[in-house]
Amino acid sequence: MKKISIYLIATCFISLSSTAAHSQSKLEKILKKVTTKPAASKSTATSATGTPTTSEMGFGIKEALEIGISRGTDLLSAKDGFLGNAAVKILFPPEAQKVERTLRSIGMGSLADNVILSLNRAAEDAAKEAKPIFVSAIKQMTITDVTNILLGQQDAATSYFKRVTTSQLMEKFQPVITTSLNKVGAAKYWGDAAGQYNKIPLVKPVSTDLSSYVAQKAIDGMFIQVAQEELKIRGSLGARSTPLLQKVFGYADQKK
Numbered sequence: 001m002k003k004i005s006i007y008l009i010a011t012c013f014i015s016l017s018s019t020a021a022h023s024q025s026k027l028e029k030i031l032k033k034v035t036t037k038p039a040a041s042k043s044t045a046t047s048a049t050g051t052p053t054t055s056e057m058g059f060g061i062k063e064a065l066e067i068g069i070s071r072g073t074d075l076l077s078a079k080d081g082f083l084g085n086a087a088v089k090i091l092f093p094p095e096a097q098k099v100e101r102t103l104r105s106i107g108m109g110s111l112a113d114n115v116i117l118s119l120n121r122a123a124e125d126a127a128k129e130a131k132p133i134f135v136s137a138i139k140q141m142t143i144t145d146v147t148n149i150l151l152g153q154q155d156a157a158t159s160y161f162k163r164v165t166t167s168q169l170m171e172k173f174q175p176v177i178t179t180s181l182n183k184v185g186a187a188k189y190w191g192d193a194a195g196q197y198n199k200i201p202l203v204k205p206v207s208t209d210l211s212s213y214v215a216q217k218a219i220d221g222m223f224i225q226v227a228q229e230e231l232k233i234r235g236s237l238g239a240r241s242t243p244l245l246q247k248v249f250g251y252a253d254q255k256k
Helices: 002-034 054-077 094-105 109-127 130-139 143-151 157-185 186-198 210-235 243-256
Strands: none
Touching: 002 243, 054 109, 054 130, 054 143, 054 243, 094 186, 109 157, 109 186, 109 210, 130 157, 143 157, 143 210, 143 243, 157 186, 157 210, 186 210, 186 243, 210 243
16 A cells, blocks of 8 residues: 555656646747747838948948939839929920021921920930939949948939949930930921921021930939939938938938
């Protein structure tokens, strides 16, 4: 009887110990899950305050510029992106504005309007080619470029783009503009307008490389739009749509 009691006690003790060990193991697993911090996501890993690291400044500037470039090129490449925007609308070349005035004065204003419409449609076509060129320029930025843009003048990013993309844009825009001018009838309208003007007695004939003119004006318009988008990011808190942008540009605000 005494042996049986000892056996029962021992069995209970072992059972309790096993249960306790199992419970302890489960408790440890639960505590581990509760106390282990989840990995910070890309969007929340950065505080909106404090001094940004060099890496954060790089990512912040590039993120801001990609947002601005995407928005700007989408606006200009849409229908009436150039025609409906007084800041970038393409008019007759300066040396040909006398052609426009003369045509309107002799009742041929619709022909002048067709020229202007077709020039702007060609620029809107070309603007679609600009985004990948700008994005490539953003990816190639050095730490020095990033710092100069962040802490530089209000148009520091625009100046950077002018420096590194103008020749590429012209190379890319020129053939697109030429094709677009033909597609939308600009070459014909321009030829008709210049032909009508050149028939007028005693006027000096006008000869303009329309393709080069429109390509340059389209590029100028792109940089005007880029500058506007840059000002939004620098000056509008609402445009700083992520914690990283808030931190990086908040830091830049403090440094100025």
